Amino acid sequence: LQLHSAADPALVVDAADAWSGAGPAAAALGPRARMDALLALRRAARAWPPLAPLLTAAVPDAMEPADEEIVELLGPASRALAATGMRVHWPRELADRFTTRAVIGPVEEPGAEAEHGPVEEPGAAGSVPAGSGGGGVPSFLSADALLAFNWRFSVGDQELTRAELDRLAEAGRPLVRLRDRWVLIDPAEVLRARERQDRKVTPVDALAAVLTGGADVDGRPVEVVATGALERLRERLADPEGGVREIPQPAGLAATLRDYQLRGLNWLHRMTSLGLGGCLADDMGLGKTITVIALHLHRQDEPATAGPTLVVCPTSLMGNWQREFERFAPGTRVRRFHGTARDLDGLADGDVVLTTYGTMRLDAERLAARPWGLLVADEAQHVKNPYSATARRLRTIGARARVALSGTPVENNLSELWAILDWTTPGLLGGLGAFRRRYAAAVEEGTDPAAAERLGALVRPFLLRRRKADPGIAPELPPKTETDRAVSLTPEQAGLYEAVVRENLLAIGEAEGMARRGLVVKLLTSLKQICNHPAQYLKEERPRIAGRSGKLELLDELLDTILAEGASTLVFTQYVGMARLLEAHLAERGVATQFLHGGTPVAAREAMVARFQAGEVPVFLLSLKAAGTGLNLTRAEHVVHYDRWWNPAVEAQATDRAYRIGQTRPVQVHRIIAEGTVEDRIAALLDRKRELADAVLGGSGDTPAELTELTDAELAELVRLRGDDDRHGNGDGR
Template sequence: MLVVHGVPTVGGAVALWAEDSELPARLDRRRAKGPVAHPFAVPAEDLVERLSLRQAGTDVLTLLLPSYASAPSSSPELVRDPLTAGPAPRGRLRLLPWSVPVVICDRVPELADCRLGASVRFLGRVAEFAEELASRGMVVPAVEDGPTARWRPLLTGAPAARFAALREAMPPVCRSEQPGRAPEEVLSASLDALVDGVVRERLSGIRLSDGGNAVESWLAALTGEPGFEADPEQVHALREHLEHWRAGGAPVSPVRACFRLRSPDQGDEEHWQLEFLLQAADDPSVLVSAAEVWREHGGVLRRWVADPEELLLADLGRASRLYPGLESALREAHPTGLELDAEGAYEFLTHSALLDQAGFGVLLPSWWGRSGELGLKLTASSRGTAGAVSKEDGFGLDALVDYRWDLALGDERLSESELADLAAAKVPLVRVRGQWVQVDQKRLAAGLAFLERAGEGRMPAAEVLLQAGLHPRDSELPMPVTEVSGDGWLGDLLSGRLEARLDPVEPPEGFTATLRPYQRRGLAWLAFLDRLGLGACLADDMGLGKTVQLLALEVLRRRGPTLLICPMSVVGNWQREAARFAPGLSVHVHHGSSRLGGADLVEAAAEHDIVITTYALATRDADALGEVEWDRVVLDEAQNIKNSSSRQSQVIRRLPARHRVALTGTPVENRLAELWSIMDFANPGMLGSVHTFRARFAVPVERDGDADAAERLRRITGPFVLRRLKTDPAIIDDLPDKIELKQLCNLTAEQASLYQAVVDDMLRRIGESDGMERRGLVLATMSKLKQVCNHPAQFLGDGSRLAGRSGKLARLEEILEEVLADGDKALCFTQFAEFGGMLVPHLSARFDTEVLYLHGGTPKRARDAMVRRFQERGGPSIFVLSLKAGGTGLTLTGANHVIHLDRWWNPAVEDQATDRAFRIGQRRDVQVRKLTCIGTLEERIDRMIEDKKALAQLVVGAGENWLTELSNRELRDLLTLSGEAVGE
């Protein structure tokens, strides 16, 4: 059972209550009669609706919460709107009881457009821990008063450390109902309840017993109703048996027995040493040999345990149940170790995992389970090289290549004589070339038979690449594959650094941009994979020029139409970048109610080099787009297909094309399955099914931190994913100090409707006005149109929701998502203080992070504190500032991204704001983005400024007054909304 209460909010009522001098006394009088209702809590019925909980109970709890005399303190995660909230309560904080409505549910709810509080996030971590304990079988049955059957967690070893970490991380609010209870008690009760629920859910439908005596009734209650009836004496006996059974497991002790196996010296094949030691459980580096334990009677270990000698003998006795070879040592009065031969050493090595799982320390030779493993080596041969591949050679994942299998020790191929010696070995451990290796005679025989049967031949190149990343358990071969190598273009793919092996490509004729060295290398990589027909994922960091590299490829290798799918917010950006850098390319935008379909679309695609559309339309018009013979399909912001099970992802991955390219700055945002979806688009089937991928890579890497699985995944995907960061040494020298980018955004239909209404109203009224009235009307209209371009809610001032209604806000969220994913910081400037106040709570909830906000009403002390916190390492990553208040006089070099949300028509003002980050003390390159709505006055005035940049100060002046002098016709041309402005 989970209990969720509404997060307290702070509004104008706080200021009113804080000014009421009689309120504290009235509250105290009311509190004397019982807890006071929390003034800001969300009603339980609203919570049920907001959380979409179909089956949920409601109740009221009394919580002790940090409070002022007049009101409870706001939640730490709460974002106060500094423009509307008024002053915060003052006075001394103390714990006071409040009556809070709650919802009782059976799961941790998923909240949309809400920022989760620390307590809900913590509860989610506890629930994940409970699931993991149940999955690993770290649970035991118990009987409690009632009598009641329960499942309880078994907290030994790593789970005990995890429990301790959760206990230390528990937010104080989790104990607000019963503040006298220790964190450990609260966490234990919560974890017990969650574990019991998880196990019962997994055992649903299983009947362990039909009842009878106490034991049978208890077994039935473990999967049915927890309560059962039985004779009290039988229940007491059952409880004692269970406690004795649990005590037979690994005891909780600060010291444990440890076993260390030492290999023989060179030339000695028989004398292995198994040493007994005692090891500190919380600091494995503290080791005391058994000889010292007996000689010093425990010595330093007595700081942890009263009788080390007795503990050593007891642990040896328990360990002998798992590894019977220890029984001979127990016949000695003071055992210190064992001498083993090769066969005995192998027996201990095969039992070591059991000892480790049972909680004993195990120290094995470094070669065990590592590079000295006997395995298969695959060598493949393909014709052609990275720089010269022809159709006649045969290339691509389906191309057949020559291969040869060999048996190898690590990276070294074994000779026939060495193989004969291994086959003749009588023991499982054999020293070969100075290394000890485990020889499974049955597997060795199977390996030799495999070489005779399929040692040489031809196979598809895709199979070679797959073998490079297969885990031995996933392979159908008799032995693990320890190395895969090749020559020609296949060798280039297997090299691990394909980009570095290619000569940079000069920009093609007709391409007007100047490519930096790393971009020319990226172009060479794209062109190489294009010649092979292999898909590519260009995952360069934000701001490194993925767009220009792709456009250069389009100019370099034109064979047929390219379908470019991107978010609506960047359609205009692609149009203009193509016109600017590749003017020879013909571009068609597939969008709008009058978009083409059927034969008309096929004909139009054949007449153009690039067809641009959006993810939503590509999904909706998949059948029509599928009729076109696309040479290439490109996905910009490819993370839009990260959910492989969504219809959008499935439809887009099925679009036919000779070549596929994915562009994304965040190939993995939350889970590795997102990478599978992108790679399955680029090279379908290369990573197998999504279920196979999860089992082979996602679960081992995400759950267990398996470095080997991560390395195998890199080997498979490495040739097809190019990821360069701004921090890479090879990139830093290529970059300018400041990168300025225009981010063109589309309007939503709602924005377009409001925009047109404002323009029509002005044009109707302007003919009847002149002088100061006309100037005031023009300036007011400009301000309104800017607000519309920002967000309808800003223009309407109705406090409505922000999500999904503004193309500019959508682009801002995309940019900030990449900024946060890279661990960077950003300044967001707006000339409208009220818009900044609206953005702060929205962005805070959207990214679950604190967002700072500085405006003209911010007191100096608060202003200085915000600047200091933003500059600190680990401080907030997003800082929203009003242009007037934050545009000058601040040093904010903690940010390396500057975003201008709305345009100020004097470039000098924007430059001054940019210089808050781009100034002395800045050690990183600064990326500056200016968000501009396509087809609106924002884009047209920006174009006018660019055309007259040299005279900008003279022509444009210090503000927008120059606009008031335009004629009625010029104003109409300037303000009229173009057809391309509207997004989806």
């Protein structure tokens, strides 16, 4: 037992000297040294009973612990003593701890070939498809292959042999003699290590482990390194856009790919030729469609990858996909599997079939019966809920390669990213529950700063994301300016707002469970509608529109300026009812508009786009959810978000209808926010969601769950209408 001075932590005195008061160091502890030591020992003995004999010893300076007590000191006893202020120090010569490290590579154990088949190099039968670039990547990526965790065990910097490990395990003691020195080990840890030695893992599990540098084995973290071909594969995947370009632009492509698109094509080729799949997550407008068309053409040149391509997309994008194939891949036979007269007769290699998520869900069995060379899920956020019927049916359709396209792979939470990547590369991220425990919860809650880095290392090879603002991506794009425009509520709006808050908070305070959540959603929706226009909330049949909404007044001012300059604008709202009010109001003012919503037929939708692009209609009203993707509206120089969506990624996609390749004029984005209302506070929520996506990657219209779970007091603070003093920090909302 040693005593430490609180005044001078460097001062250490043996208990025997403290008891006798010998030496100046002992005197420096003060007259209460013995009493303080006994009190500390009493607290420590309650935490760890083997210390109790010291309390009755003449001089409490030493004890001889049994083997099992030393094992306790290696773990739980040490933590319990630390809680009482007692620290455990091991002699320096015993401080080297037993460690384990897993080295993963193809199975090379005796008899492995008989059980799992030989390990082949590229070019041998069963190896990766021809034309994949090889690079020393073996064929163990087949689904039925197994890889071995080859364990390395060390004490300090000395690696143990298998015989030494067996000797340690059989000794069963915490203090053993090894290579002419005493070693302190945990016998239980040694036994666990010996039991792990024959563990096998799937190739995808092995790849995930070497990409992150670690794995969970029996609930414990283990360091993992790769060897041989698996290490070469890790290096090849580590930088999605790096390395030698393996393929050129296909000769049949009637366009010249930009440099970043050619890099994207090579990445897609690399991933699909290895059977891994991937998600191309470039910003909207950077040409994901033409990159996939180039991939389709390239795959037809290779016998191992040739086959028909199936593209599953939202209904609104079918026409765009068909036009793009006809434009950039002339001669490719494209058919729509949609509507009542749909068939797959005569389907041949090189053909392209376009279908919608709805049709795929209804006819997945027929689609799954066909051998597809490539399966593409466009706007893959449509399957972000892995339990939805759409996601489940999509998983039943087999293909040699799977590619997801999404400008918003993370909209609300990281489970959405899991759903997309688990479809492109099944098993990569483990089960959803384990993924949320190991990565998602820590990243979303900010409790583990390193969790985002680990997850990023794992997903980065499988998800290629480029932004318009990245250096060298789209230098010809003009500048984009985004402005939040705050407006005041009219007296009518303010009165309605406060009355609805008062009435609903009372009802919410008396409700529980799902009923309470429903009332919270109803309250938030009502407040957003009041902020838009009283007539929308009141559902008036023949409303008086002008003069009742601060947002509408600002929109009129913006449009007066925009139209005077001869420019065109997009106006997005999440509510069809609000768009109808805007349509009627602008018609009264003599402003030509057109309105696109979810019920607009495909042909009418395409005609509207053509009229707007031709400059025939200067104001295009659009439903955010129906028109936020897949449209090329580069005629617009202004984008107005009349109301805020719960999701920043959805808003960004809508803005990208105008701000995309082909835009030659500066784009101004106007977000209208009702000052002092719930819309003000939602802005902070949207910023947090942007940070979440950025942390990992370097839509939903649903009300965020975190809002429905607020306490009554938190909810009241969220929705309370603030006055000028509150907003400037001078009132009770400070």
